[in-house]
Structure formats: C-alpha cells, structure tokens
Amino acid sequence: MGVGGNFWDLLKPYARTEGFDFLRNKRVVVDLSFWIVQHETAIKTHVRKPHIRLTFFRTINLFSKFGAFPVFVLDGTPSPLKSQARIARFFRASGIDLSDFPVAEEGISVERNGAFSKCVRECVELLELFGLPVVKAKGEAEALCAQLNSEGYVDACITADSDAFLYGAKCVIKCIQPNSKEPFECYRISDIEAGIGLKRKHLIAISLLVGNDHDLDGVQGIGLDTALRFVQAFAEDEILNRLYEIGNGDTPLFQGGIKSLDDHTPSSDKSSPKIRCCHCSFCGHPGGKRAHFKFSCEYCSTSNGEGCMKKPDGFKCDCPSCGVAQKEKEQKKQENWRMKVCNKIAMQSNFPNEKIIAMYLCDNHGYFAGKDGPCISWGSPKTEMLVDFLAFNQIWEPSYIRRMMFPMLSTIFLREMAVNPVKTLLYGQYEFDSVLRVKIRYGHPFYLVKWIKVASALGSAMYTIPTEESDRQQNVIASDESPNLLEGPDVPEIHVDEEGCFYLLTDENMDLVQAAFPEKVDSFLREKELKESKRRKSSSLRSEGTIEKPESKGVQLSITEFYRSTKVQIQVKPGGSDKASDGSGVENSKGKREVSSPNLSKSVRRRLLFN
Structure with a gap:
C-alpha cells in the first residue's frame, strides 16, 4: 500500500533500528486500519475475532512495555480516486477485464464493506474503554497521521503506508519486533533526504510516475529505478512544474537543457576540438605510428630510446581530445535517455493528475481547527467494563x-x-x-x-x-x-x-x-550495596587465606582438598603399606573410601561412586 514499485525497498538502506526506550514517554499515532488488516491476515482462521484480540495485546504492550502514549486514527470517507483504484485492484486480482470498466463520477466514493466497518467499530469501543484517544480523518488515516507528526502533535507514526511521507510525515515506524534489543524499524525523512537527496515533492513525483493508491498504473514503461534517476535531475521546487510542462508536450524545452543534480559535465564551447585527432594504432596515443616507430611518445615514456609499448586489450586513451569526446558521448547518451522518458510521460493522458498532487500537499486532513489542533487526552481504563466486553466478545475468563x-x-x-x-x-x-x-x-x-x-x-x-x-x-x-x-x-x-x-x-x-x-x-x-560489600570482603579474605577450612561433616570439600586429605590419611594409616603392596587395586580403593567417607558430603561420595 502506498507508492508502487517496491518503494520500501528503496528506503530500506536508510532505516534505523531504535532501542527499547525509543517511544518512552512519547506520543505515537497509530493507523488503526493497518493494524486490523494485518491482524486479519495473520490469524484469521485460528482465533476468535483476531482484530479485538491483537488490538488488545498490542495496545497494552505499546503502553506498558514501551511506555508510549498512543493515539489512534480512523479512516474517513475515501476519495473517488481511491475508490476507483480500490475497485480496479479487486477486479484485477479477480482476473476480470477492465476495458469496459466504468469511470467513477465526480464526488462518488465507495465505503469499505460492512464486515470491515464492524471490526473498526469493535476496536474503537475497546480503545475507548481503555481511555485512549481516537481521532477520525476526513479521508486517509495515514494522511492525518502524517499531519499530526509534521505539526508536532505526535513524535512518530506507526503505519506501513509509504505515502505517509508524501503527506508530510517526518518519522514513520514501519515494523515493530518487541522481543529484540532494537525493536523499532524507523524511517526519518531527514535520513532519506541525506541518503538519496529526495524531499517531499520528489517523492510525490516518483509516486506519479510509478503509481500509488489513487493511480495504480502510473506512467507505462517507467519503473522505480528510472523514476528515481529522472527525479534526481531536478530540484524540489521545480520537479512538479517540469512534470506539468512535459505532460503538456513541451519536451523540446528539455533537449540538452535538463540540469542534473549530479551532472557536472561541462557544456561544449566553440574552442573545444570537434574532431578527434589521429592516434597510433600500436600504442593508442595521439600521433602517427611512423612517428612512434623510433622514439616513444610522451605518454609511453620508455627508457633506453626504445619505441612505444603495445597497447593492452581494452585500452582507452586519456588524452584531452579523447576526454572531451567521451564526455560529449556520455552527455548525448543522457540526453537521449531523458528524451525517451519525456516521450513516455507525454504519451500519458491527464498527466500529472492535479487532484492527486493537491491531495498529497493538503495540510487539513482532520475535523479540527488549525491552531486549536485535535483534542487528544488520555483517561483511566474502565476495568470492569473492559472485562465484560472481552468476556463477551472473546469468551475469556475474567481472571485471565x-x-x-x-x-x-x-x-x-x-x-x-x-x-x-x-x-x-x-x-x-x-x-x-x-x-x-x-x-x-x-x-x-x-x-x-x-x-x-x-x-x-x-x-x-x-x-x-x-x-x-x-x-x-x-x-x-x-x-x-x-x-x-x-x-x-x-x-x-x-x-x-x-x-x-x-x-x-x-x-x-x-x-x-x-x-x-x-x-x-x-x-x-x-541493601544491594551492602550485599556487594560483604561479598567483596569475603572474597578478599578468601584470597588471603585467612578463612579457616570447614571441618563439619555437612560441608562439601573442594576436589583438591578431598584428594589431599585422602592421600595424607592413607600415608599415616597403620598397615597401609601392606595392603598397597599386595597388588590388589580393589582393596586399595576400598581403603580410601573407608577413610574418607566419614568426612565427605553426599554429593562428593556420589561422584566418587559413579566415576
């Protein structure tokens, strides 16, 4: 959803992974429709009313685990263009021919189906029982999310609609992975601008070329890479005006006159050589082969008066004459490519669509005055009513x-x-x-x-x-x-x-x-510091050897102490040498056990028995 052509893949290299406390004590706006659609896709056939279940758990974790103050936004009445695109997407997925597809009349819009609207109403009832603010947009929910973010009412938007940037969003959280050290996949417009030089109007231009939620097709024959390369050739203030001119058929104005942001090729003047001078077929440098036969040219610079060296495979001369020719060739290639793109744009009817541009640049997507802003406040949960609501809809036990x-x-x-x-x-x-x-x-x-x-x-x-x-x-x-x-x-x-x-x-x-x-x-x-000090003191005394070794029967000895004490006892035991000299290892081991057993713990005796 949003800009077509795998637009998120273009922005992926500039995403940040934020830490656990990124939203702590911050306001964050949530596109509720995105949550509901994602819930339905995830566990629709496995859980009773998944939209209620996962909205319940997500809201609790967003509030308690991450410490955020969430605000929820609902979709309003979709625009006729969005309704037409939605119907076209449905029929296209169904394999129905769209050649005779009727065009939506002015002011006619199509509401979402009744089942989805019921899911939204149930989630809104749940959120209101939580005491959380719910705001309704005039049209697209992501548009109001972006407006609240750009005007400073919230710190970030949670949505997967990439056109939130086109509406003016500054910080978008696309993905949340709660069970990780860095759970938030965050996109900032400042990082996108610094990475690929795209600002808001650049992104709008790309959406017009590759397609969006209001125009699924865009310009035929132009993909995301082509659109990015073409849009980067213009400044933000002129990109939309240039699209208007190209769409009106004024492409000759751009022949040789498009100024690219990264195009530093100097224009050829009258003093530049127009004809490439002759080059030696042996070494590839300027001059004839006969002149290079006896003496090397200034580019080869061989010693001992020998001739020029033979040019290697794939050799390209870097003399001024060849450099100018190469630059002119590259410039001509760029102009031909741009002209092809301009011709494709000029063949598109009603391009660019002024209604789509006006929709993206609009800054009034909610039912509230400009200076007063939306009424956003957080109340206390109505606990018992929440228990009754969830017990009825999810058939959960009140204790759970x-x-x-x-x-x-x-x-x-x-x-x-x-x-x-x-x-x-x-x-x-x-x-x-x-x-x-x-x-x-x-x-x-x-x-x-x-x-x-x-x-x-x-x-x-x-x-x-x-x-x-x-x-x-x-x-x-x-x-x-x-x-x-x-x-x-x-x-x-x-x-x-x-x-x-x-x-x-x-x-x-x-x-x-x-x-x-x-x-x-x-x-x-x-208490923690006291325990640490006692532990450090005990450790220091143990290292100095001032602590007496335990002699009680219930204290487990270390393996070193056990073998040392056993060896000493065997040496001093009367008659021990006679038993050891008869060659019976069984009797010797029995003797060790009989001597050591009274002073050993049960765990040491168990190790000795099974090892």
Whole structure:
C-alpha cells in the first residue's frame, strides 16, 4: 500500500533500528486500519475475532512495555480516486477485464464493506474503554497521521503506508519486533533526504510516475529505478512544474537543457576540438605510428630510446581530445535517455493528475481547527467494563483478562504516583511492596517489583489464579503468525507465600519506579550495596587465606582438598603399606573410601561412586 514499485525497498538502506526506550514517554499515532488488516491476515482462521484480540495485546504492550502514549486514527470517507483504484485492484486480482470498466463520477466514493466497518467499530469501543484517544480523518488515516507528526502533535507514526511521507510525515515506524534489543524499524525523512537527496515533492513525483493508491498504473514503461534517476535531475521546487510542462508536450524545452543534480559535465564551447585527432594504432596515443616507430611518445615514456609499448586489450586513451569526446558521448547518451522518458510521460493522458498532487500537499486532513489542533487526552481504563466486553466478545475468563491487563494498570499507577504520591492501592487490591532485583530483558534493565495483595481484598472473588491449562486455552496463537506482532504481553508472575498471601511480580521501568517510590528504590540500592560489600570482603579474605577450612561433616570439600586429605590419611594409616603392596587395586580403593567417607558430603561420595 502506498507508492508502487517496491518503494520500501528503496528506503530500506536508510532505516534505523531504535532501542527499547525509543517511544518512552512519547506520543505515537497509530493507523488503526493497518493494524486490523494485518491482524486479519495473520490469524484469521485460528482465533476468535483476531482484530479485538491483537488490538488488545498490542495496545497494552505499546503502553506498558514501551511506555508510549498512543493515539489512534480512523479512516474517513475515501476519495473517488481511491475508490476507483480500490475497485480496479479487486477486479484485477479477480482476473476480470477492465476495458469496459466504468469511470467513477465526480464526488462518488465507495465505503469499505460492512464486515470491515464492524471490526473498526469493535476496536474503537475497546480503545475507548481503555481511555485512549481516537481521532477520525476526513479521508486517509495515514494522511492525518502524517499531519499530526509534521505539526508536532505526535513524535512518530506507526503505519506501513509509504505515502505517509508524501503527506508530510517526518518519522514513520514501519515494523515493530518487541522481543529484540532494537525493536523499532524507523524511517526519518531527514535520513532519506541525506541518503538519496529526495524531499517531499520528489517523492510525490516518483509516486506519479510509478503509481500509488489513487493511480495504480502510473506512467507505462517507467519503473522505480528510472523514476528515481529522472527525479534526481531536478530540484524540489521545480520537479512538479517540469512534470506539468512535459505532460503538456513541451519536451523540446528539455533537449540538452535538463540540469542534473549530479551532472557536472561541462557544456561544449566553440574552442573545444570537434574532431578527434589521429592516434597510433600500436600504442593508442595521439600521433602517427611512423612517428612512434623510433622514439616513444610522451605518454609511453620508455627508457633506453626504445619505441612505444603495445597497447593492452581494452585500452582507452586519456588524452584531452579523447576526454572531451567521451564526455560529449556520455552527455548525448543522457540526453537521449531523458528524451525517451519525456516521450513516455507525454504519451500519458491527464498527466500529472492535479487532484492527486493537491491531495498529497493538503495540510487539513482532520475535523479540527488549525491552531486549536485535535483534542487528544488520555483517561483511566474502565476495568470492569473492559472485562465484560472481552468476556463477551472473546469468551475469556475474567481472571485471565485482569491478569493480562495488569502491566498496563501498573504503568498507569506508577505514573500517577510519580505525579501525586497519595497512598492508594493498585486495582483496589495490590500494594507496592518492594523492589526484589534488577532484571535484564532483551539487553535492557528493569526492576522486578513485588505487589502484595492486601488483607481486605483476600476475601474478594474478583480475582482467581488461572490454572496452567486455562492459560494455554486462552493464549492460542497460530503457528504461522507473523513474529513482529505485539500480541505477547508481559504477563505478571503469580505467587503464594507460605502464609497463603498472594503477590505478583512484574517488570517495571527503572526510572518510573524511581519517580513513584524513591524510598523503596533507595532501600533496595542500599541493601544491594551492602550485599556487594560483604561479598567483596569475603572474597578478599578468601584470597588471603585467612578463612579457616570447614571441618563439619555437612560441608562439601573442594576436589583438591578431598584428594589431599585422602592421600595424607592413607600415608599415616597403620598397615597401609601392606595392603598397597599386595597388588590388589580393589582393596586399595576400598581403603580410601573407608577413610574418607566419614568426612565427605553426599554429593562428593556420589561422584566418587559413579566415576
């Protein structure tokens, strides 16, 4: 979707892979239709209502795992050109002849089918229960995403439509791989401009030549490589005007007059030699063969007065005369190529399409005033309503739903505590207890946080621990599902201590926990430092040899200590030399075991027995 001709492959060398915290505390806009289509393609036949399931998990992970503030954008009424292209794509995939295909009338547009619209409505209901902002575009969702990004309302767009750059997007996240150290595949317009010298209008020109969502065909006979090379010959301010002139048949204006950005060939003047001087057939340099017979020419420069050297295979003379001729030949070749491209463009009817250009350059794709901007705000999730909604649509157990939602609820709780530290309970049931340790996940450190279920909530029937079997039933995923889907949540670990108290363990962002509970973090760091100091002290004493060796029966000896002590005991044992001298190895080994067994641990005795 977007620009045709494998446009993403052209931009791929200039993509960046961003780290885990790239979207931490940033606003990101999501093209919801792209998510729904991708969900349907991934696990349509394996999961009940996949659009709800994966939107649920993706939203939780985007909010909690990556710490982003997501904004969702819906498609509006498609333009007549988009509707015509969509119908043409459908009939073309079906193998139907398009020669008698009717042209869409002015102002006539075709809405999406009813099944897809129902999926969108259900996802919107889910997102509103999450308390997340949902904005509707006038036309294309990626157009409004790009506008919000270009005007600074959000920091990045999540979409796979490459024409987001044509609408003015500055940062596009095409792919997310959550289970990696660098999960985001990010494209910036600044990197594209620095890499291949293409700006927004250059990209619009390429889409007109190779095709886009509003014109599937583009110009016949022009591919992506040809379009890129042709567009690079013009500055951004003149590229669209030149296309207008070429489309109107003014191609003679460009013969010998196209100024390429990378074309530094000087134009030939009257003083330049027009006729190539004669060259020696033996050495290939300027001059006749007879003149080079006795003495070498200035280009060969042989010693001892010998003649010129024979030219090798594939030799090309680099004298000024040949250099000018070669440049003129290359310039003529470039002009002929450009004229062929111009002729192909001039043969295209109604090129370039002014409506498509105006659509891409428009900066008003939403239902809001220019200065006021969209109304974007984040609210609190309606937890119980979410449980009812998912239990009805996905047939999930309430306990399973609450467990899956816990990472998002804990993130919201920590954010609220960082702003307004009021003693309260998470989800009305759990209290922040302590930081257990630092956990490294995908190369990034997190705090492993312990949440204790308070006594007042123990008698509540709102939360039950799901069994292992129910977890497997609820978490059915297709084996061929795309690995970059954000469907795998960070499920909290459920534990019950010896006294029967419930507690959960979650991975939380270190900065967020520090801001919410600084005393708890300081206490954890002090204990950690104390343990480290004790460990270092014990290690130093052990290296100095001041620690006495353990003599108790239950302490396991090292293998060196074991063999040394056994050898000493055998040497001092009375009568040992007689047993060793009779040649019986069995008796000798038995003697060793009888001596050493009372002072050895069970593990050492087991090794001795089976080795």
